[in-house]
Amino acid sequence: HVVLDEERFAETLQHAVQVASGGDYLVTIGIRPTRPEEGYGYIECEDPFAERGVRGREGIGGSKKQGALVYRVKSFTEKPGVDDALRFLKDGKHLWNAGIFVWRLSAIRQAFREYAPVLYEGLSEIEGLLQRGYDAEVREKFLALERRSIDYALLERANNILVVPGDFGWDDVGTWAALERIYDRDENGNVIKGEAIAIEASGNIIDNTIGDKLLVTFGVKDLVVVNSEDFILVTDKRRSGNLKNVTEMLNTCGIKQVLEKQC
Template identity: 35%
Template sequence: MLTALIMAGGEGTRFWPLSRKDNPKQFFKLNDDQKTMLQETVARIKELVPIEQVFIATNAAYQEAIKRQLDGIPSENIIVEPMKRNTAACIGLSSVVIENKYPGSAMIVLPADHLIKDEKKFIDILSKAVMTAATGKNLVTLGIKPTHPETGYGYIHYGNHLHTIDGDQVFEVQNFTEKPDLDTAKEFLEAGNYLWNSGMFICQLDSILYNIEKHLPEMYSSLLKIKKALGTDLEKKVIKEEFEQMESVSIDYGIMKRADDIFVIPSSFGWDDLGSWPVLERVEKIDNDGNVVIGKHYGIDTTNPIIHSPNKVVTTIGLDDVVIMDTEDAILICDKKRAQEVKEIRNILAADGLEDCL
């Protein structure tokens, strides 16, 4: 049986001030005629995974919003993390919950906030990844063929060719690299055997649990205690106690960098991780002056801005490559090249007690 785990607990910090704690980016639409990002993620995999086999990992604050957005999802398929412990703990907890309901199944792990333009190609690649993950203790990830030297993504360095499935090649992963500086990103692009890390992977449930046992043994011990408590009156108590003790580590650092038999399929299906405001240049209409404007903007000697201000007129003079985001209680103005730093502004606001703005 094939299941899907969609991670939807993030706050979308780099999309502030539109993305907030009580309404993060996975719950809003990029365009009025679209589904929300979470709804799009579930809809695009329906050909492979029916809604009753889709699980959502989130936190308690978003549980009701998920129920409203995903009609038909069983309530027990919403897996609530009691506190933040990064993606390894999230996936570990989810794996034992899914294994308890669908023993022996395979699992597709997807973030809730990605853009995928060629959904037919995506499903085709995903199906091949499922086939590759069907035997042994391997983990299979989808690497995106880079189109430019991007510093906002992690990279996958691949090596030996494993096999080919209907024209798509499968390679062994040599290592994972965190977000590089620009010169290193240019070297990766020129080398030709580096891919953007999409954060998507596919495995048998026993494979991911085997790797957690091998590389994160203390976490595995906690997961065994949780597994025994599932379906009992102590379930919530044990999950909270054990989850709190788990190491806060990403699945990349905790498992993927350490595990053997990690395979990657180089992919091109119009992917974007919607990480920060410049992504709007790839999903919204750009006018003849290179402007992306949601709302009204009048400018003099202003080029290539990204402006979101549906309720106020924005006027600018002598600006280039800026991001301007206006909401009811906050305004962001930043250099487009530094949009990745928006989350640091949130940290400053939090430190000053301005929680209402977050």
């Protein structure tokens, strides 16, 4: 993740800590959306939350919920289509899910106990192993735990979730194309990192931070070109969000098997 305004980020975190300290709440930070982003998860805000005097000075931009900096969470939506993303941007009720959480230990333990009892049992066993000094067994027990994200295991099921809106220049940087929102471009719209030059080329994202050779692009447009330790990646910038399948194939099969078309 990238945070451009560290001071506002710290202020938002401090407020989230204040909210989480006021009770057994699961608190997350939501980012005010600036575009209809299909690659992010969204948080739908419900009523402003004002229990125990927890209130703020501003709300979600453009919404009717002005006057509170804390909201109850109504629902989560993971990576919506473009139509829903546009609707979420316009309705003033949705925030991007930044995956930043604040809670008391008692609150998260109770949530695991109630909504993910198998995980809770496994984590309790790990706690007991650590207390008894059986460090060698901890890794084995941890790797045997069910693999579930915190969102699916708890947050989409619990009813004590609050969200604190944030606006501090956050970006998930989930795709190579996201670098255009973070780094400066040259006069032809290229983002260039490391030892690389772009000749009669425009709109490209070029990463050669490894710098083991000079990377030269000529006469190309809207590409992502990355020099990594194991291979050179060249893809259409519009397809950079779909690279997960490619990297999973390379990691699973290995480069040699891919070259021999055995995967």
